[in-house]
Amino acid sequence: MTLALREIEGRWTSRLVLKRDSFSTVERGRFSTPAGEVEAVLRRIDQVPWWTFPIAHHLFLRERRALAIAGRLGVAPPLLFAGRRVLVRGWIEGVALQIAKPHGDRAYFHSARIAVRKLHRAGICHNDLSKQQNWLRGSDGRAYLTDFQLASCFQRRGRLFRILAYEDLRHLIKHKHRYMRDALTATEWRVRRRKSGFTRSWMATVKHVYNWVVHGVFRLPDLEGGGARLLYDAPRITACLKRHPQVRDVAVVGFYDRGAKNSLYAFVEAEPGLSERLLRDFIVQSVADPEPPECIQLVDGLPRLRTGEIRLELLQLVASNQLDQIDQLTVDATEREIVGAIIAQRRNLADRF
Numbered sequence: 001m002t003l004a005l006r007e008i009e010g011r012w013t014s015r016l017v018l019k020r021d022s023f024s025t026v027e028r029g030r031f032s033t034p035a036g037e038v039e040a041v042l043r044r045i046d047q048v049p050w051w052t053f054p055i056a057h058h059l060f061l062r063e064r065r066a067l068a069i070a071g072r073l074g075v076a077p078p079l080l081f082a083g084r085r086v087l088v089r090g091w092i093e094g095v096a097l098q099i100a101k102p103h104g105d106r107a108y109f110h111s112a113r114i115a116v117r118k119l120h121r122a123g124i125c126h127n128d129l130s131k132q133q134n135w136l137r138g139s140d141g142r143a144y145l146t147d148f149q150l151a152s153c154f155q156r157r158g159r160l161f162r163i164l165a166y167e168d169l170r171h172l173i174k175h176k177h178r179y180m181r182d183a184l185t186a187t188e189w190r191v192r193r194r195k196s197g198f199t200r201s202w203m204a205t206v207k208h209v210y211n212w213v214v215h216g217v218f219r220l221p222d223l224e225g226g227g228a229r230l231l232y233d234a235p236r237i238t239a240c241l242k243r244h245p246q247v248r249d250v251a252v253v254g255f256y257d258r259g260a261k262n263s264l265y266a267f268v269e270a271e272p273g274l275s276e277r278l279l280r281d282f283i284v285q286s287v288a289d290p291e292p293p294e295c296i297q298l299v300d301g302l303p304r305l306r307t308g309e310i311r312l313e314l315l316q317l318v319a320s321n322q323l324d325q326i327d328q329l330t331v332d333a334t335e336r337e338i339v340g341a342i343i344a345q346r347r348n349l350a351d352r353f
Helices: 053-070 106-121 159-183 186-193 197-204 206-217 227-232 234-242 276-286 312-319 333-344
Strands: 012-021 024-033 036-044 079-082 086-090 094-096 135-138 143-145 247-256 262-270 295-299
Touching: 012 036, 012 247, 024 053, 024 079, 053 079, 053 086, 106 143, 106 159, 159 186, 227 234, 227 247, 227 262, 234 247, 234 262, 234 276, 247 312, 262 276, 262 312, 276 295, 295 333, 312 333
Parallel strands: 262 295
Antiparallel strands: 012 024, 024 036, 036 086, 079 086, 094 135, 135 143, 247 262
């Protein structure tokens, strides 16, 4: 047991790994508090490489400081424990924005505006609200914010605070534009179109260096679940499987296995008579570089929108064992039946100990 986990020995039970990169590992599990055991999320930096530890530690301290304030506002996870190398925050029942897809949901974006306003009144700028995965749609329909590693805390509302707060607001409006374009006000359109001078300068200079370090040196794509393999290997595997004469359609998503390894999960809609072993052999024979997906599941049907588009967000939740979040996303009995059949035969059983 590492020193970090000794700090919470006997209080933390890990269920599954949500994310792992060069700056931290994020797990979901149960945490014992004076009020009883609760669902929680743990971030630990005790396993990061030595060459990224200074940055990881800096980000860790920023999140710890911001959550200590934001967690009391009702718009972010509460901070349950803060140690030297590990912190535990409360679990918010809900799904990320890119999964929830709140098209036309005025109440959600009204609550999102209130959440950002509360944060700013407390002297906190999130600084990473451009990412949809940092916005949650709670089971109560409200907006919540997460991942405060880049957050800034201010004692006074000086010029830098106003610039960063403006960018938080602009990113909120960007998401509203995606899901409720027709509801944007004239003022919101102006904010949507006008980046601050600070941001324009950053994008013209520092962002290029940032992208080179993050995506070039550390190879960290802005993806949740499968990392570089989801970005580089999944498209080739998908194209390969679709060439098989008995395969009707394919969806490949990413997840983290028990060892926190970037893994791939292929859901294959196929004709009778095909097997997982035959598909693995087919991939090995047809594609030179990528390894076959760690999990391949043959299914009778895939969940789809009325347009025919596969609902990848539901399959992502199945692959990562976040099954408790699926019910609020299924739209009818037919879809629940399709997803239920997939869950019953799921291949990643890392949540079963």
